[in-house]
Amino acid sequence: MATTTSTPAAPGAIERLQPRSEGQWAVVFRRFRRHRLAMASLAILIIIFGASILAPWIAPFPRDDIGLNRTRLPPMSVDPATGRLHILGTDHLGRDFFTRVIYAARVSLMVAISVTTLVAIIGSILGLLSGFFGGWVDNTISRIMEFVATIPDLPILLILSAIMIQNADLIVLPTWIIGPVAWIMAVPNREATQVALLILVLASLGWVGVARLMRGMALQVREMQYIESARALGGSNAWILIKHVFPNAFPPLIVAFTLGLNSALVSEVAISFLGFGVQDPTPTWGNMMGFATSYMFNHPWMPLIPGLPIFLCSLAFNFIGDGLRDALDPRLKL
Amino acid sequence: MTTYLVRRLIQMVIVTILSAMLGYSLLYLAPGGPLLFLQQMQNTGQRRVTEEDIVRLKARYELDLYLPIRFTRWLAGFPAGPIHIGGVNLIPPDTVVGCAIPGQVRLRYPDGTVEIREEGCVRAVTLADLAERRTSRGILFGDFGLSQQIARDRPISDLLMSRLPYTIQLMGVSTLLAILIGVPIGIYSAVRQYSRFDYAMTGITFVGSSLPTLFMGVMAILVFSVLAKDAGLPYLPSGGVQGIRDYTIPWIGTVQAGSALDRTLRFIMPCAVLTFFNIASWSRFIRSSMLEVLRQDYVRTARAKGVRERAVIMKHALRNALIPFVTLLAGVLPTLVAGAAVTESVFNWPGMGRLLVDALGNSDYTVAMAILFISTVLVLIGYLVSDILYTVVDPRIRLT
Numbered sequence: 193m194a195t196t197t198s199t200p201a202a203p204g205a206i207e208r209l210q211p212r213s214e215g216q217w218a219v220v221f222r223r224f225r226r227h228r229l230a231m232a233s234l235a236i237l238i239i240i241f242g243a244s245i246l247a248p249w250i251a252p253f254p255r256d257d258i259g260l261n262r263t264r265l266p267p268m269s270v271d272p273a274t275g276r277l278h279i280l281g282t283d284h285l286g287r288d289f290f291t292r293v294i295y296a297a298r299v300s301l302m303v304a305i306s307v308t309t310l311v312a313i314i315g316s317i318l319g320l321l322s323g324f325f326g327g328w329v330d331n332t333i334s335r336i337m338e339f340v341a342t343i344p345d346l347p348i349l350l351i352l353s354a355i356m357i358q359n360a361d362l363i364v365l366p367t368w369i370i371g372p373v374a375w376i377m378a379v380p381n382r383e384a385t386q387v388a389l390l391i392l393v394l395a396s397l398g399w400v401g402v403a404r405l406m407r408g409m410a411l412q413v414r415e416m417q418y419i420e421s422a423r424a425l426g427g428s429n430a431w432i433l434i435k436h437v438f439p440n441a442f443p444p445l446i447v448a449f450t451l452g453l454n455s456a457l458v459s460e461v462a463i464s465f466l467g468f469g470v471q472d473p474t475p476t477w478g479n480m481m482g483f484a485t486s487y488m489f490n491h492p493w494m495p496l497i498p499g500l501p502i503f504l505c506s507l508a509f510n511f512i513g514d515g516l517r518d519a520l521d522p523r524l525k526l
Numbered sequence: 527m528t529t530y531l532v533r534r535l536i537q538m539v540i541v542t543i544l545s546a547m548l549g550y551s552l553l554y555l556a557p558g559g560p561l562l563f564l565q566q567m568q569n570t571g572q573r574r575v576t577e578e579d580i581v582r583l584k585a586r587y588e589l590d591l592y593l594p595i596r597f598t599r600w601l602a603g604f605p606a607g608p609i610h611i612g613g614v615n616l617i618p619p620d621t622v623v624g625c626a627i628p629g630q631v632r633l634r635y636p637d638g639t640v641e642i643r644e645e646g647c648v649r650a651v652t653l654a655d656l657a658e659r660r661t662s663r664g665i666l667f668g669d670f671g672l673s674q675q676i677a678r679d680r681p682i683s684d685l686l687m688s689r690l691p692y693t694i695q696l697m698g699v700s701t702l703l704a705i706l707i708g709v710p711i712g713i714y715s716a717v718r719q720y721s722r723f724d725y726a727m728t729g730i731t732f733v734g735s736s737l738p739t740l741f742m743g744v745m746a747i748l749v750f751s752v753l754a755k756d757a758g759l760p761y762l763p764s765g766g767v768q769g770i771r772d773y774t775i776p777w778i779g780t781v782q783a784g785s786a787l788d789r790t791l792r793f794i795m796p797c798a799v800l801t802f803f804n805i806a807s808w809s810r811f812i813r814s815s816m817l818e819v820l821r822q823d824y825v826r827t828a829r830a831k832g833v834r835e836r837a838v839i840m841k842h843a844l845r846n847a848l849i850p851f852v853t854l855l856a857g858v859l860p861t862l863v864a865g866a867a868v869t870e871s872v873f874n875w876p877g878m879g880r881l882l883v884d885a886l887g888n889s890d891y892t893v894a895m896a897i898l899f900i901s902t903v904l905v906l907i908g909y910l911v912s913d914i915l916y917t918v919v920d921p922r923i924r925l926t
Contacts, residue, residue: 342541342909343548344860344901346867347882351894354886355552458738462868465740466883485744485872489764492752495744502741510736 223519230515233508240501244297248378251291252276256473259286264491280497284483289497296475297501299377303391303476304457306376310395311456312449315402320441322403323410324433333403340400349397349459354468356389363389383474390469394459398452405448409441416440443520447513454509461502477502527917534913538906543601545902546665549895550597581626581649585659587674590651591624600671603664607657617653624651665899675890676881682896685881692767693877696870697862700797704804711805712812713847716820717839727809734806743799743872750795763792765874796873800866811854816847849920856912860904863897 214222225231243250253276262271265282267289280289322333356363365388373391374384413419414437422432463469464478472479480498488495584590588599598604608619629646663669670682677685711731715724747764754761760777763769769783769792781788819825820843828842829835867879874880878897885893916923 339541339544342902342905343545344863344898344905346879347863347894347898347901350867350882350886351552351891351898354894355555355891358889454736458740461738462740466868466871468886481740481744485747488744488748489752492748492756495748499741499744502738506736506738506741507733510732514732 220516220519224515227511227515227518229511233511233515236504237508237512240297240505241301243294244301247291247294247298251288251294252279253288253291255287255291255295255475257287257291262286264487264494266491266493267497281493283480283494284487292475292480293477293497293501295378296477296480296498299379299387299470299474299476300457300460300478301505302376303387303394303460303470304453306373306391307394307398307456307460308449308452310391311398311402311452312445314395315399316406316438316441316445318399319403319406319408320410320433320437323407324414324429324437330407334407337400337403340397343397345397349393349463350466350468352393352397353390353463356393357386357468357471360385360389365389377474379474383470386470387474390460390463394456398456398459402445402448402452405444406441409444410437413437413440447517447520450509450513450516454506454513457502457505457509534910538910541906542666542903546601546899547597549898549902550600553891553895554593554596577627584626585651590626595623599661599664601664602666603661603669605653605656606661608653619654620652622647622650623653623656625649626651665896670896670899671892673890673893675888676885676893682893685893686878686896686900689876689878689881692875693862693866693870693879695793696796696800696875696877697858697866699793700800700804701858703797703801704808707801708805708808709812709851712809713816713839713844715809715813716816716847719817728813731806731810734802735810737803738868739799739803739866740868740872742802743796743869746795746799747872762795763788764795765872766792767876768792796866796869796875799873800869808851808854812847812851815850816843819843819847822846845919849916852915852919853912856908856915859908859911860901863901863904 259271259273259282261273262278262282263284263286265271265278265286267281268277268279269281270277271282278288278290280293283289283292318333318337322330322337363385365385369388370381370384373388374381377384377387379387419432419436422436427435460469460476461478461481464476465482467479467482469478470476472483477498481495481502484494484498581590588596591599595605599606605623609616625647627648628644629648631643631645633641633643635641662671665671668683670686672679673682673685711727715727718724750762751764752761758776760775763773767789769781769788772780772783774780775791778787781791825838825843828838833842863878866875866877867883869875870877870880871883882894882897885891885897
């Protein structure tokens with residue numbers, strides 16, 4: 193990145209003239225590290241994410257271990273029958289809350305990550321094509337984007353997921369979708385259908401924001417001189433798009449990705465809370481919240497157990513997005 | 527301007543019809559529906575369901591018509607019977623538009639299994655038959671048909687109308703409050719950038735706009751209803767519009783169910799949650815657009831001329847900073863319908879969002895489609911209004 197014109201000088205002077213060269217991502221990381229809240233958020237996310245990955249090994253109980261003689265135990269209580277400790281207590285069916293919350297983390301976070309990844313891929317491809325080529329490509333894609341944007345998000349999300357999930361048995365998804373989903377979320381295959389459907393619904397409506405962003409970036413980058421020189425060198429459209437346009441449109445995509453994680457998480461939680469998302473034996477923070485709220489009047493700690501992870505993750509995604517935005521913005525000199 | 531408006535209106539009609547088609551195909555693809563309970567009845571042997579019953583019910587829900595005919599009848603109430611102009615039948619009245627009783631073909635496979643497949647038609651429905659039915663005027667003209675499950679056989683528009691006042695009350699008051707509180711906070715934060723107030727407000731609004739309303743709602747109930755009540759402090763009732771029986775609140779006394787006080791107490795929490803969320807996002811918005819404007823040359827010019835600081839901010843800066851705010855306000859319009867589904871569900875508030883959730887929970891898809899349709903139309907109107915308002919507040923912008 194940093195180069196200086198070398199003129200004849202005394203030995204050792206060249207090293208002094210050339211500042212220590214530092215890659216772009218090293219700079220970004222150095223700037224990001226200064227954002228203390230973002231770093232704290234990253235740490236919290238890593239802990240929650242780690243717990244969710246290790247769920248099958250660190251969970252003290254089986255996920256769906258129902259015990260009707262130990263329902264709604266408060267946190268840190270010992271089951272009198274077995275003498276075993278329930279760190280976060282038990283839910284309305286006597287299932288261990290800690291176990292379910294980390295399994296739920298796996299589903300909720302993985303849904304958020306898969307949705308956002310799909311959204312980023314679809315949005316980038318459509319947005320870049322639209323902005324880079326212009327003409328009828330841009331026209332077609334822009335009309336589609338406008339149309340999807342006019343459909344109100346929340347109602348259509350609720351309707352689509354309600355229709356799909358209530359009839360999940362009738363919809364047959366190919367095994368190459370179900371298999372990985374079941375494996376990643378650590379759920380049995382028959383439960384994976386619902387999760388996969390929810391991911392598809394959320395992704396199919398969420399890509400417009402990213403597509404708009406990437407279209408704008410492509411429009412901007414297209415006019416740059418380095419694109420002209422790449423063309424003069426005989427670069428094909430595909431090569432220019434992949435090698436020059438995409439990398440230059442990448443930084444805002446990362447910020448959009450982080451903030452998108454939050455909105456995907458919040459949507460999944462809301463839909464599952466209302467009962468149209470992932471259904472009960474499969475835990476998610478949303479459906480756990482839904483059950484917990486109906487018992488909160490006599491057991492006020494219950495909604496806190498799925499609520500706090502939602503709170504922490506939601507804030508963490510936003511702080512990290514904020515930190516990344518600052519770190520990636522070259523106009524800000526820190 | 528006129529040609530622009532005409533073009534926009536035509537576009538709006540096209541988009542409306544397209545989204546109606548999308549919605550209707552979803553409705554058509556959705557299993558369940560009104561005939562599901564017939565099957566259940568037959569399976570449990572509660573009552574014998576005759577073929578005539580099925581024919582009658584199918585006719586009532588128009589399930590015996592072909593899909594394109596059903597769609598046009600749902601959309602615009604057409605055809606409502608034989609089509610004739612000036613006494614001349616345009617299309618023969620015995621044209622088949624549907625099938626009341628499908629023919630059944632017994633297929634016997636070589637391995638002995640028997641499959642019954644629907645094929646052909648025993649009794650067809652013709653255009654002339656349609657004249658005897660109730661035909662909706664079509665959703666384009668505000669007739670959404672009949673509810674299938676929630677309030678069986680009552681017009682959906684009645685259902686919507688009964689929920690509308692609550693939604694307007696909730697969304698109207700919270701939007702107004704959010705503007706009244708959020709805009710001044712945003713302005714003050716921008717004018718005193720990096721002051722203690724600014725830091726506190728950016729912190730609070732950052733948290734407020736990033737937290738899901740679901741979490742805020744549940745926490746509000748937990749703190750102000752559950753924990754406050756347990757601690758013997760004055761508490762707020764947790765949900766609904768009005769109570770069923772009287773209750774006593776410490777320091778305030780007995781609250782009569784259905785009294786103005788009862789209704790107010792129940793309104794506070796859902797309204798506060800929505801207001802807080804909107805304040806958080808809008809004051810951030812105002813702050814950044816105000817900061818942008820304060821850096822402009824004309825603001826410096828105004829100051830250099832010796833205009834009082836107050837006038838610089840209120841006249842020169844604020845008026846320009848509010849321009850992008852107009853789009854935000856137009857975006858509120860569609861959320862009036864189902865934007866607060868989560869908040870309304872948490873607080874058991876009987877608004878339109880709650881109606882959508884109830885409708886979907888009961889597989890009453892026609893109600894859901896009506897809500898979707900209304901909100902789509904409102905989104906389109908919102909876009910149009912914001913574009914027109916733009917030209918009003920910013921004379922540099924011309925619509926062509």
